[in-house]
Amino acid sequence: MHKFLIVFVIGTLSFSISKAQKESTPNGWHLMDKDSTGYYGVSANKAYSFIKSKNLKSKTVIVAVIDSGIDTLHEDLKPILWTNPKEIPGNGIDDDHNGYIDDVHGWNFLGGKDGRNVKEDSYEAARVYHDLKSKYEGKEKGDIAPKDLAEFTMWQKAKANITGEGKEDAGIDIVILKRLLANMQKSDSTLKVALAKEVFTGTELNSFIPTEPAQKTSKNALLGLMKANNQLEATNKEFMEGFAEYVAGEDKKEESKNTPPPTYRADIVKDDETNINDRFYGNNDIMASTPMHGTHCSGIIAAVRNNGKGMDGIADNVRIMMVRAVPDGDEHDKDIANAIRYAVDNGAQVISMSFGKDFSPQKQWVDDAFRYAESKNVLLVHAAGNDAKDVDTEDNFPSPVYINGKGRAGNVVTVGASGDPKNGGLTASFSNYGKKEVDVFSPGVKIYATLPGGNTYGNLQGTSMACPLVAGIAALTLEYFPNLSAKQLKYVLENSTQKPDFKVSKPGTEDMVNLSDISKSGGIVNAYAALKLASTLKGERKIQKEVLPKPKLVKTKKG
Known part of the structure; x- marks a missing residue:
């Protein structure tokens, strides 16, 4: 799974810390217009002014978010959840006969019939x-x-x-890494007492004057690590949680050298994972216990606009369909393929996919789902990943390039993450890139959006945040120009980007390059420019005939 985290380096070590590295861009900068505010956002207000000037009327667009789950009770999301019109909530009956019982707001392919849910999984x-x-x-x-x-x-x-x-x-010596973590945790505890507060920033720690040798040692240890990673604006809580998460991941990798990974998914879901036609598994718990990532992504797309609460999504007439298929770990190809098909069959016109991995053993199943989505005119928007690597030469799945070598999906937009010169640079230091395989860049640094908790908001970052912003712009465009096909939407997104007139940092290096050297379009998505371009096109949207043989769906005893 592509984490919404940034990679930092400690000598030869690297680990991840969530949230923004600087606080110099305001909340919602990603929606702003560069010409009027100076921030390299997507010109949302300008887009809505264009809509108003043309007296355009919107049509509701369903956006499926294939992710970790969603807070269905959040004040900014509850009003925009997709509701299955043919399903009667809570009656335990598959009212619409689609194979999924009580799928009121979406479906959870990581659940068991007994109500349990997969939280973590292996790589x-x-x-x-x-x-x-x-x-x-x-x-x-x-x-x-x-x-x-x-x-x-x-x-x-x-x-x-x-x-x-x-x-x-x-690799990293896990024993040394664990010892370093333990020392940092001890230093953190000492400093909490010394500063008389549980949470403090690196800047506050920098100003702290120790009065005892233990305090001085602890300050030097933790502050040195935070400075080395440019994390003075982060809190000790954020920093330590990120470090602990990284160490846990490395420990899991070390263990996997000699020990097969636990069967997390199989023990709960209990489907036949070798049979793609065994589709009717899971449950309807789309919140589960892991809604952080999906809640944030959904808010970026469609959090209620102009209600005076928290923040605004980019699109103003969208219904979010949550399809839970992404665990804390790597997703399974079968779940992704079935999630795409579920979304398409239930009316999604745009699918946001903020996940990814380096291996895809059943890629043919995902390829077939991509083809199915394309045959139904559904646009797929995918995060490029956060490894600062060239995905023209290194694997990043799911990929639009078909495994059989016969072409590529024409309905996929792959998204890298941009930032702002005031929060680290126009390209995010963590973003994957590729002149052929990354279509566009989109704001993905210090993105303020919904978080689980009912009325909670916060900053996260990654291509996971850049992806839903593009999906939201696609949905906004389709709201007002509903006759555009998926391929036309892709064309609009790629050909309306704003191209910087200066060189940018090549992620993971000190090289300065043109944005066109590391992406197909050479630009950053822009909602206003997308709507302007869309207004010049003659729509070609029509539902094509099924181009794939219809699978023989087999209901096994397990599902």
Whole structure:
């Protein structure tokens, strides 16, 4: 799963801290207009002025958010949740006969019939490595039948990923890392007492004058780490939680070298994971216990506008359909494929997908779902990922490039994350990029939006935030120009970007490049420009005939 986190470096170590690295851009900067405010946002107010000047009327657009869950009780989201018109809530009956009981606001493909839900899961690399180890361990390429070569190559890559084989840096010593975390936790506890507060920023710590040797040692240790990672504006709570999360992830990776990962999903969902036609599994709990990521993404798209609460979404007439398929860990291809099909079958016109991984063992299933969405004129918007890597040359799934080598999906927009010169630069330091595979950039640094808690808001960042902003602009465009096809929406988004007239940082490096060197469009999405361009097009939206053979849906005893 692409985390909504930023990567920092401590010598040879790296870990993740959530939230913004600086506080110099205001909440909602991502919606602002550069010419009138100086911030490199998407010109939302200008877009609505254009709509008003043209006397345009909106049509409701359903946007599916395939994610971790959503706070269905949030004050800014409750009014804009999609409601299945054919389903009677809470009666335990599949009223609309779509195979999913009481799917009132969406569906949870990470749930069990008994009401339990998958929270965490393993990494796909570990699953691939251990699932295929007995088949390929000790074999060379010459031993492999042609039909198995692609799978063997994938297994070799997974093996290198898990074991560190062939890498100059075989990984971080987990013992040293745990010791460092323990020392930082001790320092944090000492400083809480010394400052007489549970939460403090790095800036506050920097101004603190110790009165005891232990305080001085603790200050130097924690402050040194925060300074090294440019995190003086972060709180100790944010910093320590991010460090602990990183260490836990590295510990899990270390354990996976010799031990197959736990079967988190299988133990709860209990479907036949080898059968894509076994589709009717899960439950209707779309909040579950992990709604943070999906709640934030949904607010970016469609939080109620102009209600005086929290923040405004980009689109003003959208219904959010939550399809829960992304755990704390790597998502499963089957769940993503079925989530896309569910969204399409239930009327979604745009699908926001803020997740991703380096391996896709059942990519054909996802490819088929992409084709299905394209046949129904549904636009897929996907986060490019947060590894500061070139996805033209390194894998990032799901990918619009079909695994059989026969072309690519024409309805997919892949999104990198931009920022502002005042909060770290026009390109986010963590964003993946690619001249061929990243279509556009979109604000993804210090994005203020809804958080779980009913009336809670906060800043998160990542391509996970940039993606729903693009999905929201696509939905806004479709609201007022409903006859545009998915391919036309893609055309509009890519050809209405605002192109900077200066070089930008290539993420993960000190190189300065043109934005066109690291993305297809060479620009940052803009709602106003998108609507202007859309107004010049003649709509081509029509539902094509099914281009795929209809799967034979098999209801097993398990689901």
